[in-house]
Amino acid sequence: MKKAVKVLCMLLSATLFIALFVGCNTSSREDMSNKSSDNDSSVKSNSSNTEQTSREKMVLSWMIPTQQAIPLWETMVYKEACEKLNVEFELTELPVDQHEEKKRMWLASRNIPDIMSWVRASEANSYGPAGAFAELSQYLESDIPNLNDKIKNSPDDKYQAFNPENKLYIAPQYLFDPIPIFDFSYVSNRFEEVGVVKVDTWDEVYDGLKKLKEKYPGTYPLGFRYFGSMSKPLELFLLSFTEGKAGPYGSLVGFDYDKKEFILSMEAFGYKEAIDFFAKLYKEQLISPEYMTMDQTMLANKIAKDKIFMIADFVGGWTGIVMLDEQTGHKLRPMPLPQAKGMKQIIGHKMPHIGGLGTAISGALESKDPKKFKRALEFINYMYSQEMYNTYWHHPDVCEHIDGVYKYKDIVYNTKDENYMKMRDVYFPWSLKVFQDSCDERPLPGSPYQKYVDSHLRAKKDMYVEYPALPFTEEQQKVVNELTGIVTDRWNAQIALFAEGKKPMSEWDKFVSEVKLSGGDKLIALYNDVYKKYFSN
Amino acid sequence: MNSFTKNNIKRGWILYIMLVFPVVWYVVFCYVPMGGIIVAFKDYNVYRGIIESPWSSEDIFKHFKAFLGDRYFWEVLLNTFIIGTVNTAINFPAPILLALMFNELKDGPFKRISQTVSYLPYFISTVAIVSIVIAMLSPSTGIVNNIIKRFGAEPINFIMEPKYFIPIYVLTNMWKNIGWGTIIYIASMSNVNPELYEAAGIEGAGRLRKMWHITLPAIKPTIVILLILSMPGILAVDFETILLLQRPQTYSVSDVIPTYVYRKGLLDSRFDYGTALGLFFSIVNMGIIYSSNKFSKKAADISIW
Numbered sequence: 001m002k003k004a005v006k007v008l009c010m011l012l013s014a015t016l017f018i019a020l021f022v023g024c025n026t027s028s029r030e031d032m033s034n035k036s037s038d039n040d041s042s043v044k045s046n047s048s049n050t051e052q053t054s055r056e057k058m059v060l061s062w063m064i065p066t067q068q069a070i071p072l073w074e075t076m077v078y079k080e081a082c083e084k085l086n087v088e089f090e091l092t093e094l095p096v097d098q099h100e101e102k103k104r105m106w107l108a109s110r111n112i113p114d115i116m117s118w119v120r121a122s123e124a125n126s127y128g129p130a131g132a133f134a135e136l137s138q139y140l141e142s143d144i145p146n147l148n149d150k151i152k153n154s155p156d157d158k159y160q161a162f163n164p165e166n167k168l169y170i171a172p173q174y175l176f177d178p179i180p181i182f183d184f185s186y187v188s189n190r191f192e193e194v195g196v197v198k199v200d201t202w203d204e205v206y207d208g209l210k211k212l213k214e215k216y217p218g219t220y221p222l223g224f225r226y227f228g229s230m231s232k233p234l235e236l237f238l239l240s241f242t243e244g245k246a247g248p249y250g251s252l253v254g255f256d257y258d259k260k261e262f263i264l265s266m267e268a269f270g271y272k273e274a275i276d277f278f279a280k281l282y283k284e285q286l287i288s289p290e291y292m293t294m295d296q297t298m299l300a301n302k303i304a305k306d307k308i309f310m311i312a313d314f315v316g317g318w319t320g321i322v323m324l325d326e327q328t329g330h331k332l333r334p335m336p337l338p339q340a341k342g343m344k345q346i347i348g349h350k351m352p353h354i355g356g357l358g359t360a361i362s363g364a365l366e367s368k369d370p371k372k373f374k375r376a377l378e379f380i381n382y383m384y385s386q387e388m389y390n391t392y393w394h395h396p397d398v399c400e401h402i403d404g405v406y407k408y409k410d411i412v413y414n415t416k417d418e419n420y421m422k423m424r425d426v427y428f429p430w431s432l433k434v435f436q437d438s439c440d441e442r443p444l445p446g447s448p449y450q451k452y453v454d455s456h457l458r459a460k461k462d463m464y465v466e467y468p469a470l471p472f473t474e475e476q477q478k479v480v481n482e483l484t485g486i487v488t489d490r491w492n493a494q495i496a497l498f499a500e501g502k503k504p505m506s507e508w509d510k511f512v513s514e515v516k517l518s519g520g521d522k523l524i525a526l527y528n529d530v531y532k533k534y535f536s537n
Numbered sequence: 538m539n540s541f542t543k544n545n546i547k548r549g550w551i552l553y554i555m556l557v558f559p560v561v562w563y564v565v566f567c568y569v570p571m572g573g574i575i576v577a578f579k580d581y582n583v584y585r586g587i588i589e590s591p592w593s594s595e596d597i598f599k600h601f602k603a604f605l606g607d608r609y610f611w612e613v614l615l616n617t618f619i620i621g622t623v624n625t626a627i628n629f630p631a632p633i634l635l636a637l638m639f640n641e642l643k644d645g646p647f648k649r650i651s652q653t654v655s656y657l658p659y660f661i662s663t664v665a666i667v668s669i670v671i672a673m674l675s676p677s678t679g680i681v682n683n684i685i686k687r688f689g690a691e692p693i694n695f696i697m698e699p700k701y702f703i704p705i706y707v708l709t710n711m712w713k714n715i716g717w718g719t720i721i722y723i724a725s726m727s728n729v730n731p732e733l734y735e736a737a738g739i740e741g742a743g744r745l746r747k748m749w750h751i752t753l754p755a756i757k758p759t760i761v762i763l764l765i766l767s768m769p770g771i772l773a774v775d776f777e778t779i780l781l782l783q784r785p786q787t788y789s790v791s792d793v794i795p796t797y798v799y800r801k802g803l804l805d806s807r808f809d810y811g812t813a814l815g816l817f818f819s820i821v822n823m824g825i826i827y828s829s830n831k832f833s834k835k836a837a838d839i840s841i842w
Binding site: 007016104107108293482 | 552603785800
């Protein structure tokens with residue numbers, strides 16, 4: 001008996017040990033479901049389609065992040081692509097936060113899937129030359145003409161994706177008519193109640209906030225939800241006060257488009273004034289002190305209960321402000337970026353058509369399996385076609401073409417329907433935006449936000465300012481990352497103190513000097529060297 | 538191999554075979570990966586890998602010099618040291634005190650319920666704990682500020698004030714871990730001979746004297762060993778809690794080595810720099826634990842090795 005127990009214990013240990021090793025060595029390609037059989041059924045159901053190619057069916061592995069509630073293989077675009085190209089995909093779909101980690105693991109293990117989506121241009125330019133990804137520029141004309149046309153139409157944006165040697169390691173995201181989607185909103189009828197009808201300038205906005213504070217003591221008229229850093233709450237103030245010279249999205253590297261040179265954003269004219277103004281609003285208790293702790297639900301509750309009357313949030317598409325607006329009882333109206341005194345009014349930065357994200361093809365596939373590689377190129381070409389665009393953004397199930405204009409059916413806006421999210425994901429899967437992203441995705445027709453997008457954000461092209469994208473070499477990118485990290489640390493440590501008035505603005509110049517000395521000067525010098533090399537005419 | 542060892546192996550060969558498996562696991566998954574520390578001396582490229590990535594250009598100690606020459610690094614190190622020391626100074630004796638109090642309770646439902654309730658926060662995720670703390674400290678809806686407002690004072694935005702960060706962190710840690718920490722001390726106390734307490738009682742010792750002269754000396758070896766093991770915790774503060782509690786307004790006190798390594802090493806994808814930082818602190822921690830062990834051996838004749 002004793003021996004039997006010993007043997008049993010030994011077997012148990014051995015099983016555990018083997019299980020640990022097996023667990024660590026399982027294939028790193030996780031199939032979410034049995035794709036083959038499902039793809040077979042989707043292909044079989046369309047087998048009568050005379051357009052179906054009689055080419056050999058191929059299986060390609062594809063890694064893509066997801067925010068959808070349904071698997072990618074249930075979406076319209078995916079089904080059409082498989083049918084048109086006679087491919088099956090071994091999909092690896094992961095939530096966005098897991099995707100990044102998985103991507104790094106696969107790169108490190110050199111176990112890269114045939115197609116990898118949502119790869120940043122900087123990553124592609126870093127790993128592509130080492131052989132991780134195929135170099136695509138040589139195939140643009142012959143095999144991916146749809147993408148080639150788009151790149152040719154946007155020559156100014158090419159360095160969003162190309163590296164300094166004009167090599168292309170990703171098929172970059174293409175953005176149709178991109179518009180900035182982060183803006184102010186306000187409860188207009190409350191402002192009107194206190195006699196503030198126009199909110200075109202900061203003086204008018206300030207007047208409105210003060211009067212609301214007097215009328216509703218105990219409230220904080222301007223609020224933000226927590227975005228993770230100080231960049232977002234300050235972003236629109238900096239944009240307005242510096243006429244966009246402080247750079248986009250709270251960047252620490254700005255661009256003086258008059259002098260055609262990069263600058264440290266905190267040296268842009270108006271930056272200090274923006275921080276000072278924010279501090280003034282904070283000290284006068286016009287900004288909610290919970291702006292760094294509030295989540296969206298709390299913010300929505302406060303708006304609904306008339307504790308907050310103005311916010312900054314994402315205004316694009318069907319989600320973002322539209323959902324917030326619904327949660328708050330449709331009180332919110334869009335507020336165009338107010339104009340700072342003495343400064344010209346702008347909307348934002350010209351958004352590039354070529355994005356800094358894209359889809360890469362495995363370098364190993366190019367060398368080891370030319371047939372599969374060709375099919376992968378065909379797939380990429382299809383994903384940039386007008387046909388795919390129509391399937392994605394103008395599917396007849398959800399969109400009508402009336403008098404030359406595409407209009408979405410009511411079903412697209414019926415957020416209260418329990419099947420709403422699933423319907424949206426079938427037709428407009430978020431993850432496939434990495435190919436062609438349309439700003440046809442728009443708020444409810446006739447809503448204040450739709451009018452705002454059409455009559456302001458889209459119409460006023462002259463109110464956008466430029467911010468060039470630069471091609472850094474791998475070495476330069478490392479230096480940029482290092483110096484940006486140092487500058488960001490300094491900025492993060494101090495900016496909140498200035499913005500809340502806890503540090504006097506008399507110490508601002510000393511702070512800027514410190515940032516410059518610690519690496520800011522070197523960073524800007526590098527930016528300007530690269531800019532002069534590629535953009536000076 | 539002498540005959541005693543041979544006999545031992547012969548008698549318990551199955552046990553030795555069972556031991557082989559975890560030892561091999563340990564070597565393969567814990568010791569072999571240590572070879573990766575050479576990344577700290579390289580210009581690491583994820584795709585090229587550890588072996589093919591080139592050694593750091595100009596100077597293989599480039600990354601070490603980079604952070605040692607960065608003034609911000611020393612500020613972060615100082616923050617880590619302060620937070621770690623305060624946390625250890627308060628949260629090390631706290632479970633001992635709680636265990637002593639539990640030991641004084643009569644066995645019964647109250648004792649069991651108290652102990653269970655004290656353990657429960659340990660099993661709740663840090664994210665949930667911090668969310669509760671932030672909600673409780675909210676200036677508009679939090680219970681703490683509601684009490685403050687009742688006394689006629691202005692609400693305090695605790696989360697955004699640097700001076701409150703360390704107390705909030707220490708108390709959050711205490712709430713989460715104090716109950717769990719009592720387990721090992723209660724186990725040690727249960728080994729104390731009850732006759733000692735009886736004898737002390739006969740001699741006229743009260744509760745406090747019994748604690749001081751009987752209970753504490755009995756658990757002294759446990760305390761000392763746990764103290765030695767907690768010393769590296771001075772530099773290895775709880776990353777998750779700090780990351781969730783910190784805000785830009787409190788960076789001056791809350792930015793610590795783990796959050797610094799997280800930013801530089803992971804978010805900025807500078808794995809070589811992050812590895813250099815990690816290696817540096819591993820060596821420092823090894824020094825701390827070695828010194829603590831040596832000091833304890835000299836002072837109290839108790840040590841881990």
